[in-house]
Amino acid sequence: MVAGTGTAFEVAASVRDPELPVLTLADLGVLRDVTEEDGRVSVTITPTYSGCPALDEMGADLRRSLLRAGFTSVDVRLSLSPAWTTDWITEDGRRKLREAGIAPPSRLGPRPAGPVPLNLTPPSRRVACPRCGSHRTSEVSRFGSTACKALRRCADCAEPFEHVKEI
Amino acid sequence: MSFDNAYESLIDHEDTHWAFGTGFSEALAGVDRDVPDVDRADLAAYCLMLGDDALVLSQRLAEWCSRAPELEEDVALANIALDLLGQARLLLTRAGEVEGAGRDEDALAYLRDERDFRNVHLAEIECGPFAGGDFATTMARLLVFSSWKVAQFSRLRTSADPVLAAVAAKGLKELAYHRDHAAQWVVRLGDGTEESHRRMRAGLERVWPFLDELFATHPVESRLPGVAVTSAELRSEVDDVLDAVLSAAGLPRPADVPAARVNGLAGRDGVHTEAFGYLLAEMQHLHRSLPGAKW
Structure with a gap:
């Protein structure tokens, strides 16, 4: 810990999602890992969608927030696996979305491993x-x-x- | 901060802050990149095939921007194109990394010529909004393409290449959503008015000759057991999906008359249709004129 406003995890967890700013990255469930050693922080995040344009902004915001909190270097890593699903959004995150x-x-739970069933009618x-x-x-x-x-x-x-x- | 407006923090932020990235970072930074014990040239070629499929269809779908029949559909097609572009970035980055010749996703997307692209013809043919099709044809192509990709990616989830497996697990959910979207349109148009039925049927007949190439196992696939999926094994699963959609839409299955090949070669071999050169010219022009241009 360096002179700052919180642990590396607390700082990273409070960074907001650029496209759903009512949610923090922790609420959204994209924050996978935060480690810190001698002021050097490594953060692992996962994309929501393969082409999510907000991903780079998340990385930049994480870097900016952690450096401002006094950490000396920030390495933002990307993890593709296990793939994010909306089930990763926390209960707190769901409440904040509703309030906004x-x-x-809805929670979908574990997905079956076999072929993905075709859905011919709009979701009911x-x-x-x-x-x-x-x-x-x-x-x-x-x-x-x-x-x-x-x-x-x-x-x-x-x-x-x-x-x-x-x- | 109050939450009266979900987007409030975008405008009162103290830093320069915008929801859309301006400088894209390297697509695979920090991803587990172990290369399985296979021929690197083959693995790079395979990643290129998959990456080019996604990149080229993404470019085609983006042509609909501001031209779709309704605003919601404009947004839908752009979103689908964005998902495919994201998949393409990961796959091309992997192809360049495994190849080991210093080419990144931009070099592969913008600096290769027509004969070096390895996408299937289905991804590149014109299906609208310009000559060559209309919205129904575009939905016919998207249905076939995404049904095929869903079958391929669901098998790739267990690939021995950790990057391919991760990209497939992530992309599969997106592709299944694209497939459902296209399938629902095919049913709506096929089971709609006389005119929508006629155009949906014409759209299917336009894309059907390009199905055959999707199920032709390429030598590169055969040389990568455990890593690649052989295309021939996808046919029955895809056929079942297409038949289910066509039956619900009240549309006949077009005859299987494969498009002609040049000396037996097609998109996977770098032999493309006439329309492809125009697509590449539009996609690559800016980067070639102003290398490294960003906005």
Whole structure:
């Protein structure tokens, strides 16, 4: 530990996601490992999607925050395995998403190892409206403002909202 | 900070801070990069094949930007293209690293000529928005391509190459989502109006001749047991998926009449269709004119 505001883990865990800034990297579940020795920090993160453009920003933000907290060098590493799924988003993260008007993903649990089943109908999964709680919502678009979100609409409060889709 | 607006922190941040990276870092920094005990040239060639498939289809899908039939679909196609670009970056980086000649993802994407690309023809043919197709044709291509890739990547999850296995495990979930998206459109258009049915059917007939190449096992695949997937073993799984979609859409399966090859060669051998040169010219022009250009 160096003169600073917290342990390397605490600093890294509090860095916010550039595209879902209500979440920290720890809430999002992309922070895999933080080690520190003599002020030198190594952070391992995992991408949400292969082409997630926020990944470089996460790395830059981690570097900036840790250097500002007094650590002398920061090495940000990328781990592809095990692959991130939305199940890695913490309970705290899900609550924060809901409070920000974004419906959190359902938990899917362990995936079967065999062939991936074809899904021929739009998902009928019940997604609660983050504003009024109604379950009468429907998907407007399978892809939203970022790769990780779909667009939905609530039939009761008539508001559109974003949904972090399950992968 | 209050959370009235989920994007608030983007604008009141004290640093220069933007949601979209300006300087992409090296795609595989920090990933386990052990190279399995196989011929390095073969492994590099195999990674190049897979990387080129993703890169070239990503470029084709990006052509729809601002031209899709509805705004939501514009965003959808751009997102799918972005997923494929992410997969391409990892695979090309791996190809360059295993090759060991100092080529990175940019050198491989921007500085190779047509004969050095190893993607299948299905990824490169014009399927819209310009001549050569329309939205239905684009969905026909995406359905076939992603059904094939889902079958391939699900097997690659157990590849002896740790990078291929990791890229496949990650990419599989994305590809399955692309496949579902395309399949739902094929059903919607096939089972829609007379006009949408006619165009969906024409789209399938346009892409069907390029199926054969997807299931032709390449010598490089045969020389990499445990690392690569042989293409011939994918056929029955892909056929089952396509038949299920076509049946739900009320569309007949087009006849299997493979596209002609040149002296038996096709995309995996670096022999491409006429449209490919134009695609490369557009994709590579900026980097070749202004090497290292960034924005």
